[in-house]
Amino acid sequence: MHESKPQHNSSYFYRFGCKVIQYYKVILLVWGLLFLGGIMLIPSFFNHLSPPQLNVKGSQSELTQKLMEHNFADDMGEQNFLVFHSNQWKVNEQKFYEPVDNVLAEIQKIEGVTVVANPMENPLLEGENQVSKDLHTCYALLFIEGNKGRVLETIDVLSEYLDAQKGGLELYLTGATPTIKDLTHMEKRDLTFAEKLGMPFVLVVLLFAFGSLTAALIPIMLGGMAVVLTFACLSLSGYQDFDIIVPSVVTMIGLGIGIDYSLFLIIRYREELQQNDSHQAIAIAIATSGKSIFLSGLTVMISLIGLPLVHAKLFLNLTVGTFAVLFILLLLTLTFLPSLLCLLGHRLNSFSIPYKKKTNQRKYLYRWTKHIMKYSLPYLIGSLLILAALTAPLLQMHLGIGLNQDALKDYPSGRGNTLLEDKFVSGLYSPVLLVKKASGSRFSMEELKEISTVGDILKTFDEVQMVSSITELTDNLLGDDDTYNEVAELIKLPELKEYTSFLINDDFNVAPLMITLKYAPDSTEAKTFVSKLNERFEKQVNEGSLYIGGLTAQVNDLHEETAKKTPIVIVVVLMISYCFLVIAFKSIFIPIKAILLNIICVTAACGMTVLVFQFGWGEEYLQFTSPGFIQSYLPVLTFAILFGLSMDYEVFLVGRIKEEWESSHDNEESIARGIESTGPFITQAALIMIIVFISFILTRVLEIKQLGFTLAIAVLLDATIIRLILVPILLKMMGKWNWWFPSMKRRFKLK
Numbered sequence: 001m002h003e004s005k006p007q008h009n010s011s012y013f014y015r016f017g018c019k020v021i022q023y024y025k026v027i028l029l030v031w032g033l034l035f036l037g038g039i040m041l042i043p044s045f046f047n048h049l050s051p052p053q054l055n056v057k058g059s060q061s062e063l064t065q066k067l068m069e070h071n072f073a074d075d076m077g078e079q080n081f082l083v084f085h086s087n088q089w090k091v092n093e094q095k096f097y098e099p100v101d102n103v104l105a106e107i108q109k110i111e112g113v114t115v116v117a118n119p120m121e122n123p124l125l126e127g128e129n130q131v132s133k134d135l136h137t138c139y140a141l142l143f144i145e146g147n148k149g150r151v152l153e154t155i156d157v158l159s160e161y162l163d164a165q166k167g168g169l170e171l172y173l174t175g176a177t178p179t180i181k182d183l184t185h186m187e188k189r190d191l192t193f194a195e196k197l198g199m200p201f202v203l204v205v206l207l208f209a210f211g212s213l214t215a216a217l218i219p220i221m222l223g224g225m226a227v228v229l230t231f232a233c234l235s236l237s238g239y240q241d242f243d244i245i246v247p248s249v250v251t252m253i254g255l256g257i258g259i260d261y262s263l264f265l266i267i268r269y270r271e272e273l274q275q276n277d278s279h280q281a282i283a284i285a286i287a288t289s290g291k292s293i294f295l296s297g298l299t300v301m302i303s304l305i306g307l308p309l310v311h312a313k314l315f316l317n318l319t320v321g322t323f324a325v326l327f328i329l330l331l332l333t334l335t336f337l338p339s340l341l342c343l344l345g346h347r348l349n350s351f352s353i354p355y356k357k358k359t360n361q362r363k364y365l366y367r368w369t370k371h372i373m374k375y376s377l378p379y380l381i382g383s384l385l386i387l388a389a390l391t392a393p394l395l396q397m398h399l400g401i402g403l404n405q406d407a408l409k410d411y412p413s414g415r416g417n418t419l420l421e422d423k424f425v426s427g428l429y430s431p432v433l434l435v436k437k438a439s440g441s442r443f444s445m446e447e448l449k450e451i452s453t454v455g456d457i458l459k460t461f462d463e464v465q466m467v468s469s470i471t472e473l474t475d476n477l478l479g480d481d482d483t484y485n486e487v488a489e490l491i492k493l494p495e496l497k498e499y500t501s502f503l504i505n506d507d508f509n510v511a512p513l514m515i516t517l518k519y520a521p522d523s524t525e526a527k528t529f530v531s532k533l534n535e536r537f538e539k540q541v542n543e544g545s546l547y548i549g550g551l552t553a554q555v556n557d558l559h560e561e562t563a564k565k566t567p568i569v570i571v572v573v574l575m576i577s578y579c580f581l582v583i584a585f586k587s588i589f590i591p592i593k594a595i596l597l598n599i600i601c602v603t604a605a606c607g608m609t610v611l612v613f614q615f616g617w618g619e620e621y622l623q624f625t626s627p628g629f630i631q632s633y634l635p636v637l638t639f640a641i642l643f644g645l646s647m648d649y650e651v652f653l654v655g656r657i658k659e660e661w662e663s664s665h666d667n668e669e670s671i672a673r674g675i676e677s678t679g680p681f682i683t684q685a686a687l688i689m690i691i692v693f694i695s696f697i698l699t700r701v702l703e704i705k706q707l708g709f710t711l712a713i714a715v716l717l718d719a720t721i722i723r724l725i726l727v728p729i730l731l732k733m734m735g736k737w738n739w740w741f742p743s744m745k746r747r748f749k750l751k
Helices: 002-010 010-020 024-047 059-072 093-108 147-163 176-210 213-236 248-275 278-303 313-348 361-372 376-396 412-423 447-459 470-478 485-492 496-502 524-536 538-543 551-585 589-614 634-664 665-695 702-739 744-750
Strands: 078-085 113-117 139-146 170-175 432-437 464-468 508-519 545-551
Touching: 010 024, 010 113, 010 313, 024 176, 024 213, 024 313, 059 432, 059 508, 059 551, 078 093, 078 147, 078 176, 078 412, 093 147, 139 147, 139 412, 147 170, 147 176, 147 313, 170 412, 176 213, 176 248, 176 412, 176 464, 176 665, 213 248, 213 313, 213 634, 248 278, 248 313, 248 634, 248 665, 248 702, 278 551, 278 634, 313 412, 313 634, 313 702, 361 376, 361 496, 361 665, 361 702, 376 589, 432 447, 432 524, 432 551, 447 464, 447 470, 447 508, 464 470, 470 485, 508 524, 524 538, 524 551, 538 545, 545 551, 551 589, 551 634, 589 634, 589 702, 634 665, 634 702, 665 702
Parallel strands: none
Antiparallel strands: 078 139, 078 170, 113 139, 432 508, 432 545, 464 508
């Protein structure tokens, strides 16, 4: 290894390491200040999280949403439900209706609450529709005016008032913003829980790896800094619609990969420290492990390039968040960590623990690799059969999109939604929208009659519970023989503004029909209904006179977009990754081998995910209820992330094997020596990453459970069957072709 020192001295990474050493105090100071500033920006980041971003660019549901936002932004505000419930009293009893009247009267005084539709007085919903059949539950409609920030402030005031109410009634506020607030609170609790659960086990692994408390704490600190600084950067980006699952993904990647990168650099530094002074050891560590870390980080980032090809905000959000944490991790690992090592020097080994490492651990790996290569065919066949068995459930995978309402069952918005579903209809809190747009500047009488006709058609669908429209309201008040002028004048009445403001715009040219279904917005029945709408009104939709939107339509559009783009994303990721690995390894065949093994590993991990989360194996132990499908966007998301993570260990292992090959030019010996050198550290790094991912399996959001499980299984397979069996076997079979590469440089020299 030390024979290659002159090569290190001339490398760019070695010179970069020398510069870091020269300015290590300044680097530590700058990172320290950035970290303190980042801590203060974390609340701002979490305050701007949004519910799952299901919008698909250019889809019918997005066009509908933009049409509604453009025409109703100033008038409509946000609709919320205030649910009243009592197991003891009924709505017609004084102990029930008096508190309801008192609460609604006080809420009316809160600034920003523009409408309070009393369940006994709302003409739009005909009164009794807001009271459950058993008379133990009712709800009021609340309309909050203003932009997103103002709505959030009003909801805060409203929630504080409701929390202070003591009595026999249960009060639950639910809607878009209350749900976001509860999701954000749950996300923070889940992240804290995952960190508290996983970090003690990670610390134990690091203590066994380093034998020193000081060295063991550094990787955890670096991973935590990366997560904090990423949240701060995302907060400063000015983008205010980051998906609620972005913090979990950022934390998983930041802690898992950050700790791994630190582990590899510190191990190489301590190895070099035995024969060099501290500064020289740091420079060589950056020139070797630092270069591998840089290539590894780029590989993971490249594997994510294809995700934005799926034209959905969800994928863009996750790509931006993951790119940010990886970029910050690379900066921290290549600047902050060497600077800290420079400051500590030999004090890195302080606070040692009484643990004696087994010196023959590497010899076992050396002998194991030799044994594997000697009996390569049986091990190859056996390993492929195991991986094929794990992959088999993938053939029965069903994709769908669930909104995971069960995750909020212990929060006010979740309890409110549950009561609305149980006591009324499942689709009440998220209606399907069929929006009518005028052909001219204002609706004609014929177009108003068309809205009424469309409403009558919608009521014939078995899935429909109720249809609310402007013509439904005017017909109730004026009768069926109303005239155009009567309708126009009626809509302008101030006392009806609270009911008409969300059914027709001020310009009198856009009017939504709000379709309440009998089923939840993510149910199969609701999705089927939206498909029926597209078929029934295909001509009007194509002409641009009718628009179909709402949450169920968004779910359908995202499912179709993901299914259509997944093969394209996979091909793009494979092509770009191959080109990058060819340049990085200067080999034609090693990248092909790496890509094939990674595909096998990813498909096996996804097969296990289908077994557990679709078939429901382990529901009781992992505390979830299987929806009978895998989230549509998870396969392509996990493929991109897993492909990058699998390449992570490939870069470290093959990089070390290549070092040995350049010294000995003995294929089998270089493979055995490379695995002997990196095997223990790859195992420890994999164990750390598995612990981090497993800790997220026990959170409450089903998508995060699925993602954490798939990543944990993939890393386990990659660090065992792939790295310890298949990699040495295939490298041995390829022989001298491992490092074959067209010698373009030599040809130029000859010229």
